[in-house]
Each structure stands twice: as structure tokens, then as C-alpha cells.
Amino acid sequence: MTKRLKDIVNLNKYPIHNLKSPEIKKILEKCKSELDEDSCSTLPNFILPKSLKIMNDELEKQIDEVYMSKESINAYLYSEDDPALPKDHPKRLFMNRYNGYLNSDCFPKDSEMKFLYETDELLKFVSSCLGISPIYRWADPLACHAYNVMRPEGILPWHFDSCEFTLSLMIQKPENGGIFEYCPNIRKPGDENFDEVRKVINGDRARVKQLKLEPGDLQIFKGRFTLHRVTKIEGNLPRYMCIPAYVLDPWRVNTPEHSKAIYGKVLPIHIERNKARSDGLAD
Numbered sequence: 001m002t003k004r005l006k007d008i009v010n011l012n013k014y015p016i017h018n019l020k021s022p023e024i025k026k027i028l029e030k031c032k033s034e035l036d037e038d039s040c041s042t043l044p045n046f047i048l049p050k051s052l053k054i055m056n057d058e059l060e061k062q063i064d065e066v067y068m069s070k071e072s073i074n075a076y077l078y079s080e081d082d083p084a085l086p087k088d089h090p091k092r093l094f095m096n097r098y099n100g101y102l103n104s105d106c107f108p109k110d111s112e113m114k115f116l117y118e119t120d121e122l123l124k125f126v127s128s129c130l131g132i133s134p135i136y137r138w139a140d141p142l143a144c145h146a147y148n149v150m151r152p153e154g155i156l157p158w159h160f161d162s163c164e165f166t167l168s169l170m171i172q173k174p175e176n177g178g179i180f181e182y183c184p185n186i187r188k189p190g191d192e193n194f195d196e197v198r199k200v201i202n203g204d205r206a207r208v209k210q211l212k213l214e215p216g217d218l219q220i221f222k223g224r225f226t227l228h229r230v231t232k233i234e235g236n237l238p239r240y241m242c243i244p245a246y247v248l249d250p251w252r253v254n255t256p257e258h259s260k261a262i263y264g265k266v267l268p269i270h271i272e273r274n275k276a277r278s279d280g281l282a283d
Helices: 003-008 022-038 049-061 112-117 120-130 194-201 256-263 268-272
Strands: 040-043 067-073 095-102 147-150 156-159 165-172 180-183 209-211 218-221 227-230 239-242 245-247
Touching: 003 049, 003 112, 022 040, 022 120, 040 209, 049 112, 049 165, 049 239, 067 256, 095 156, 120 165, 120 218, 120 245, 256 268
Parallel strands: none
Antiparallel strands: 040 218, 067 095, 095 147, 147 239, 156 227, 165 218, 165 239, 165 245, 180 209, 180 227
């Protein structure tokens, strides 16, 4: 363990550097149970206040580099319609989106968040929480640990993630709104469950749960299998979140369409690795 990790993570409460400790074993059991049942687990006050301020300052120094976009997208993060499908198919249901990202390739080499993401301690801890091994850091150079920025009136509609597992680290919360809503385990490999996805998009809240995060909280989330959104930002304060991601396939990156729409550009790696997904699910 490095001294820098000790300055970032609340190791007294969450000793992620020692997965054999009695304290962490209880946390791992709790996280795995919640992730199995609910596809989501939250660890309050995971990041120390001093480190939280460093992360916030890092982002605000580069706020002009954030790629903001406004467009209508479907739950699979595509903006193009497919007239061959029925009119009420979820792929043809488009929702307003207004948010942006500070792409991972913009981070300085000594970035606080980049350092945390690249530590083996965090990787092994997340793997143990999920009860899944091995998992890998995402190979996508734009999206692997990007900052999500939602300005006033910003909204992130119902969608699925491209990567299997996402961490959400709340850096700054808005005055109001910006609530994370999710529908646990609504799809699984080989089963899109379009009927239930359609119901949620059309306003059925029977499966919807809410999570209110505070700055410093860590959320572990099965984002590829769980429909989720962030409600509209209200007030004058932006919502800042970092979203480090982990995958089952170390080769996989975003599709060129996703990379262009969400991160503003396409790199050669997105074209070279643009292959069908083995889980049979739409991106």
C-alpha cells in the first residue's frame, strides 16, 4: 500500500488494502449481498474530504475541456431511429439528454482519480465485492475513468452502460435534483426483456428505486444489466461525478457510435475493436 492511497481512501473505515481483515470481510459480505439482490451497493464517506477537494479542483481546472452534448437518445445510447422495428419498441423511444464528460485522456499523469483507478487495491476490492474474478480496468482510453458533468437543467435519461461494472464517486452534488434512479437486473445476457424496459421508459415506476449519494460516497453498480438514469439538475450548482469502470473482457471498448456521441470523438481503437458483444445485448 502506498501513502497516497491512505490519503485518498478512508482506510480506517474501509481497509481495502487488507482484504483478509475482519472489518473488510463484513463489508465484502454486505456489498456482495446487495449487488446480487439489488445490482447496487453504496459505501458512505469512502473518499476522504481532502482528496475530494483535490478531485473537485482537478475537474474545475479543466472544465473548459468537458465535452457537453444535447441530443435525444434511446436506452442503448443511440440517436438514430430504426423504422424496421415496431413504433413502441424501446430502441425507438428517444429521450432528451444534456450532460458532458471530461474524458479520461484529458487527465494529467498525477491525477488523484487516475491514481486511485489504477491501484490494484481498488480493483481487487471491487472484484471481491462483486464475487467475480477476474475483472479488468476498461481499455477505453476516453471512458475508463471519466468525470461526468451535469450543469443546471442537465438530465441523463434511462440507459444501460457499455461496461459491466461502474463505480460512481460523488464529487459535488447539486442543490436539488440529480437523483440516481435504477431498475435492478432488468436484463441479463441473452435476454433484453424489452417489454419491461418499455414500461419503465413509458413511466411505470413499479421497478424503480432511488439512491441519494453524498460527496465522498462510493457506489458499485452493475450498469450493463440495470436500466438507470439521473433526474434533472435543479438550482445553480453542477453535479460532478467520477465513473471509473470495470469489464469482464479486457479487449472491449465503446463502439465508434457511442464514443462519438458521448465523448465527442472516435479513436482508432474504437474502430479496430468494433465487434459484436458476446453477451448478445444491445449497446
